[in-house]
Amino acid sequence: MRRDIRLILVFLALVTGALWAQTKAAAAKEELQRTTGEVGQYGGRLVISQRAEAKTLNPVTAIDRPSREVMYRTQADLIHINRVTQRTEPALAKSWTASNDGLEYALRLRRGIRFSDGQPFNADDVVFSFQVYLDQNVHSPQRDLLIARDQKITVQKADPYTVVFKLARPDAAAERLFDSVVVLPKHLLEKAYHDGTLGQAWSLTTPPGQIAGLGPFRLKNYVPGEHITLERNPYYWKVDAKDNRLPYLNEITFLVVASEDAEAIRFQTGDTDVISRLNSENYALLAKDQQSRGYTLEDLGPGLEYNFILFNLNDDTRGRLPDIARKQAWFREVKFRQAVSAAIDRSDIVRLVYQGRGEPLWAQVTAGNKLWLNTKIPKPARSLNRARELLKSAGFTWNKDGKLGDHNGQLVEFSIVSSSSNSQRMQIANMVQQDLARLGIEVSVVPLEFRSFLERVTQTHEYEAAVMGLVNGDVDPNPEMNVWMSSGATHLWNLGEKKPATPWEEEIDKLMEQQIVTLNYPARKKLYDRVQEIVADELPIICVASPDILVGSKKNLGNFRPAILDPYTLHNVEELFWKPK
Template identity: 25%
Template sequence: MTARSVRGAVATTLAAVLSMSAAACSNPESPGGGSGSADSAVVGIAYEPDSLSPLLGYGKDGNSKIFDGLLALDGAMTLRPALATALPEVSGDGLTYTYRLRKGVTFSDGKPFGAKDVVFTYRTILDERTNNASRTELDAVKTVEAVGDDSVVFTLKYPYAPFAQRTVLPIAPEHIAGKQDVNTGAFTTHPIGTGPYLLTKWSKGEKLSFKANPGYWGGAPKIKKFTMAIIKDDDVRATRLRSGDLDGAILPPNLAKGFKGEGRKTYAATTYDYRTVTLPTHNKVAGDTAVRRALDVAVDRQAMVDSILNGEGRPAYGPVPTDSEWFTRGTERRHDLAAAQQILDAAGWKPGKDGIRTKDGVRAAFPLWYLTGDKLRQEHALAYASDAKKAGIDITAEAGTWEVIEPRMKQDAVLAGGGSPADPDFDQYTLLKSSLAGDGFNNMAQYDNKAVDAALEAGRRSGDKAARKAAYDTVQRELVKNPGYTFLTHIDHLYVVDDRFGPLTTQVEPHDHGLASGPWWNVEKWIPGGSEK
C-alpha cells in the first residue's frame, strides 16, 4: 500500500468511525459518557493495559490508582513514602535496602496489608513461570525477606543505583493472588489493592470504571467516580471531548490547539516519550549498516517537530532527550541528504532508473507499519518515508493493529514508541539488549551490538554515577555508528480538560498514553469544582 492509499484508507475509515462516534455520543449508555457531576470525571485515553495485575507488569512505573507501591513519585518526580513509612535504609555497600512498612493499611477487601504481601509480589514477579515482560528490571534482586510483619529487606546481587525507583511497583495481596494462576487467574481482571480507587468494571476496548476507596489510608478521594474511556483513534477522542462525552483527553498537538477558549484548559507535560522507526536486523535492507546510517541523516527531525508536533517536542537522536543530564553531547545528527546519498553510494547501493537504489539484486525497499488510528504515528511514518525516498530508499507506510504488526516485527519496520524518565537503565536495557531480541515488544529491532550489550551491563551494575554516565555515553555513540533504530522526535504530551477541574498539574512523563499520567496522575487529590491540594 502506498502512502497515498494509506491516507485514503484512513480517511474512509475515519469518516465511518466518526459517524458511529457521533451516534455513540448521543447515547446515554455509550462507554464513558461525560460525567456532568462535580464529584466524577471521565477522561479519554489512547490505550488500555493487557492486564490489571502488577504481577504481570501493570502499574510498574507508579500511579496505578488501584494499588500502591512501597514508594511513589510526587509532582517533581521525587521519591516519597507510600506503603513504606520512609525512604529505604541503604547499606554502605549499596547491596541491602530495608523498608519499614506503614501500619493499619488494608486491602480493599478489608484484609490487612503486611510484609508477606511485599515478599509475595517481588518473588512472584521474579519467578520465571510468571509472564512478566519486565522481569529483567528486577535482575539486581538476589533475595527479598520479611522481618516481622512490618519490615522488608532486599538484598541485591550488585549495587544497582536506581533500585529505590523500582519500588514504586504496586503490591499485590498474597491472600488473593497467591491462590490463583498468576497468569490467567481472576485477579488479572478483577484486582484487589490498597490504592485510592476500586475497579468497578472493565469493559475491554471501551472503558475502565473506578469508584473511590472509602477506606484508603491516604484519605478517601473526593472525586467519587473516575472513568477512563479507551478511544484509540485521536480524531474520535477529540470529537467526543467536544461533544461533552468526555471531561478530558490526551490529544495530539494539532487537535489540542482546536480547544482554546472553549471552557477547557490545555495542560502540557514534558516527556521522555519518543517515536522511532525499528530497523530489523533480519531485513536485508533495514539491517544493512549503510542503509541505517543513511536514514539517520536523511530524516529531517526538526521539520517533524515543527509540522507534526506544532513545536510541542524536540528532535530525538536516541532514547535520551537532549535536555537530560544523561544525553551525550556530540551525538546529534544533522539533516544532510547529500551525506546520506554518499553513504549509500560508497556501500554499493546504486540508484536505478526509478531513483530507488539496489545492491546485489536487492531493491532498497521495505514496509513501515504504524498503529491504526494513531495520527502522530501515521504522520511520522509518512514523513519518514518521504525523507527516505529522497535518498533512494522506498518505504511503504502500512496501517495495522498490534495483532497484525507484532508477527511482522522481525522482518518489517515499525513506527514505535518508548521512553522512561526514571533512569537510563529503565528504557535502554529492554530496548537494546541483544538477549531480549524477540521477547515480545522488547528490542523490537532485534538489535545486536556487543559493545552496547557490555555498556548496558556496566551501566546497570555500577553504583558510581560517573562510570554509569560513561557507559551510557558509549551506548549513544554506538547508536551513531550502527543505528538499529531511527529516532525521530521526543513528544510533549498535551491534555485538554474541562476547566471546572483545576488548577491541575502534570509530571515528567514516560511513554504512557495517559493511563497513569496526564493531569489525572493524582486525581485522588482533586477537589471537585476547585483547586487541588
C-alpha cells in the same frame, strides 16, 4: 409522641457516635499517609479518554500504555517517585534504611492498611510479589530491573511489617526501582501462580470481586469496546491535611475513542474532563475555545517520549517468514540504517507533525531529561547525498528508473506498520515514506489497530519496519534496562536474544550493567553518554522526534498538577476533586 421522637433521636445520636468512634479507632490503627494538596470535597466522576482499549489488568504482564494507565490507578508501590519533584518518597513503605555498602535495604511497611477487597496487607504480599516478578517463567518486564549479573535481588521477611532486600551489587538508583513494582495480593494470586496460569489472570472479563489492589480505585465494570469504570477504594491508605480519607472522586471512567481527533472532540464538547498527550494540531484548535468552553491547556515543554523507526532484526523469522528474512539482510546492514537516518528530515517532522511543539532526536534521551542528556551527540541535517554514499558503499545500486536494488538485483521495498490510533506516528510514517522515495526506496505504510500492531511487533514478528515510541517512566536510565539489555523483555529490535547478537550490543550490556553500580553521578553519566553514542551510531532504533507534553483539564478540577513524567495528568488522581462551578 414527642417523647418517642426524642428517644429515637437520642438512640440515633448514640448509634452515630458509636459508629464514628469505631471509625476513628480503626483509623488510629492504620498508618496512613497525609498528603499536602488542597483539601477537596467528595463526589463526582472523572472521565478520561483512551485511544486504544486496555489489554489486561494484570500488573505482572501489562506492557501497553492503555493497560498500565488503568491498572496503576488500582495499584500501589513500596517507594514512589513523585512525578513533580522527581524524587523518591514513602508509599507502602513508610520508611527505609540502607546499609553502608549499599547492598541491603530494610523497608518498614505501613501497618493496618488493606487491599481494596478489605484483606490486610503485610510483608507476605511483598515477598510473594517479588517472587513472582523474579520468576523467569512468568516473563514479567520488571524482572530485568531486579537482576544484577544474573543474580536476583533477594527478599526476606524480617517481621510482619519489615522486609529486607539484599542486592547482588550496589545500585545507584536502588530506591527508584521500587516505583515500578506493584505489590500483589497473595491471597488472590498465589494459586494462579503455582498453577502456572498467572499470565492469564486478571483479564478484562475477570469479575471485579476477584481483583484487588492497594491503589485509590478498584474495578467496577468493563463494557468491551466502550469503557472501563473504576470506583473509589474505601480502604485507601492516604488522607488529606484534615484527615479525610482519599480519594475524593467516586469514579473514574476510561472511555475508548477511535482516534486522537475523536479524543480532542470529546474533550472540547465536555464529554471528557482531562486530556493528555495532545498532538499540536488539536492543541492549537482547542486553544481557541479555552475561555468559552471552560477548560485550560498547558504546554509543559519537552518530555521523555522518543519516537523512532524500528527495523525487524529478530532471529526467529528464518523459515517461518521467508520474505521478511530476505529483507533482514538489508536491515542488519548498519550502513543501510544510517542511510535511512540521513534521509529523514527531522526538522520537517517537528515543524509539520508537531507544529514546532517538539524537538528532533538522534538518540533516545530528550532535552526534557537534563540530568542524562548527552549534549555531544551529533545532530546532522538531512542529507540525501550522504545517504546515497552510504548505500553505494554497502553494495546497493540504482536501476535506470532510479529504483534502489541490492547486490542480487532485488528492488528495495518494505512496509512500515504503525498504530492507526496515533495520528502523529502515522504522519511520521508517511513522511518517512516520502523521504525514502527520494532514495529510490519504495515504502508502503500499513495502519494497524493497536492490539494487532503490538502483537506483530512483540509476539509474532510479522512486520518489516515500524514507527512507534517509548516513554521512560523516570529520568534515571535504570527503568530502560529492559530496552537496552540484549536479554530485555522490550529489546524491541531483536526480542529473545540469549546472548548479544552484535559486538555493540555486548558493549551496551556492559555499560548498562556498569552504570548501575557506579554511585558517582559524573562517572555514571559518562557511561550512559557512551550508550547514547552507540545508539546514535549503530541505530538499533532510528530516533526521529519527541513531542512537547501538551495537556488539558476542566477549569474546576482541583489539585490538577501535570508533570513531564508519565502519567502526566493522573499521577495524583487520589487528590483530584471537583470545585463548585
